[in-house]
């Protein structure tokens with residue numbers, strides 16, 4: 001017999017049924033139904049280790065199939081126990097940093113369990129593939145297969161209360177919990193939920209480096225303190241190596257490290273130098289590009305890119321730095337990017353909006369752009385996303401590869417374009433290269449923007465802003481939050497507020513004036529940006545708000561608004577969120593103002609009911625302002 005060639009050996013190796021220990025028949029069946037003929041490299045390496053008795057730290061590029069690389073071992077281990085897990089005991093936990101990602105993991109799990117008859121029957125999963133289901137009694141692995149099943153529970157913040165989570169837990173007694181840290185902790189804190197040594201098998205941290213970040217530290221530590229030390233733990237991410245110092249905190253025992261890298265020819269060699277093969281941390285099918293453009297040229301460039309790319313992008317994700325910039329650009333971009341459905345998504349949206357918008361984007365059949373923040377940077381697997389745009393490079397450099405990795409998944413072609421402002425920001429290319437994330441100039445399609453085009457776009461945006469004072473306020477708030485984010489960039493020697501060109505930026509955003517903010521205190525330019533505005537006549541589209549504004553204008557608000565609306569650096573209510581301390585009126589002054597306002601409103605002939613509504617509205621606005629201040633000051637404010 002002819003000896004097996006290397007490629008034949010590799011092919012054979014990458015078969016699902018060649019994995020050891022062997023996978024259950026029903027899993028092979030499920031995978032075959034999903035159309036995955038071969039394992040991906042990370043699945044091939046990680047599944048046997050994690051199914052065996054090893055803790056693993058797995059790093060593999062975005063879109064390389066890490067979800068199945070941990071779901072299969074989790075499910076297999078739960079179904080190979082000697083006896084079913086006791087009522088209200090948990091056998092496994094999967095933690096994810098965001099709701100959308102946790103929900104996605106749960107969906108992939110259900111698509112597997114559909115093929116496991118006892119679990120599917122319990123979960124009443126729609127089983128249109130009845131005929132593909134394997135009679136688990138014939139499985140060689142399980143001791144009492146017909147009694148063992150996987151019962152997952154998805155735990156997310158938002159729509160469902162912690163009490164409802166607990167009640168579902170008590171009713172169904174799930175043995176596998178999937179959720180975000182906060183909600184998991186709520187459930188695990190109940191005395192009715194048990195994770196003893198005898199039951200608990202396996203813990204997975206998906207996007208582990210993100211979960212090990214400071215923001216999740218407390219919740220994660222509390223979760224870990226409720227789990228037995230003797231357990232299997234798996235950490236998965238496309239950038240897990242950044243978190244290596246933290247691994248000890250998670251209590252890993254001699255973990256095996258699995259690192260699946262991509263080999264690529266070096267893009268940045270000097271003249272006459274041989275091209276080298278380098279390790280890359282992004283998938284080979286993903287073209288990673290950058291475009292150097294002045295701020296006012298960036299949105300026109302996006303418009304040109306979307307209309308010249310061939311084939312036209314079906315779904316695009318456009319990343320911005322902060323939630324408030326998303327709130328603003330969702331108002332103005334439809335006028336510039338005609339023919340695109342713009343769907344906003346960020347972490348400050350109420351849960352209902354967040355779910356509705358996410359589904360809208362995923363289900364959209366027309367060209368759509370998701371306008372988002374880092375809340376959608378990781379893990380999301382939306383196959384038809386073929387273009388990722390970063391109007392602002394992320395503050396945290398490891399987020400860069402996650403954002404780009406929403407395109408070019410599972411071998412599909414994708415393009416990621418990052419916009420950089422001419423000058424110091426161009427050093428970001430080298431900054432990324434030394435982090436094994438090479439990006440090259442966008443050459444195809446070539447994008448040229450002339451000044452007239454960029455001026456036209458600025459005008460289109462400004463015209464939208466002028467239609468509603470509320471949009472102007474969003475613009476001001478968005479811009480301030482953007483400047484703050486810029487000032488907190490991790491690569492602080494590259495992204496420096498002192499380099500910002502304020503007028504150019506104000507025009508790029510279509511602002512009607514530059515907001516009053518500490519960053520502009522020493523700037524001696526003109527905050528009005530040369531725009532003539534009749535500020536008193538500039539109203540809200542919302543009738544109630546406008547009525548209240550007019551009432552205020554005729555009364556106590558008039559004096560105060562003057563300073564603010566001249567476009568100068570006067571202090572007023574509108575810049576409360578940028579000058580917190582100066583804006584906190586004493587309780588007495590507030591009471592007086594309220595009295596005077598009531599008087600002013602009375603002269604505007606409002607009914608008591610209208611007056612009450614206006615006051616409620618203003619109270620809400622004030623609360624939001626205060627919240628914005630606090631969040632921006634203490635939390636960061638990016639996603």
Ligand SMILES: Nc1ncnc2c1ncn2[C@@H]1O[C@H](COP(=O)(O)OP(=O)(O)OP(=O)(O)O)[C@@H](O)[C@H]1O
Nearest residue numbers: 036038039040062063064065066067238379381410
């Ligand atoms: N063996 C396989 N063959 C082909 N496609 C696969 C295989 N395994 C998974 N996929 C598909 O690859 C895509 C990406 O998988 P997955 O979301 O698990 O990637 P990931 O490595 O977790 O990415 P990220 O780092 O962005 O979270 C999914 O659409 C999934 O269905």
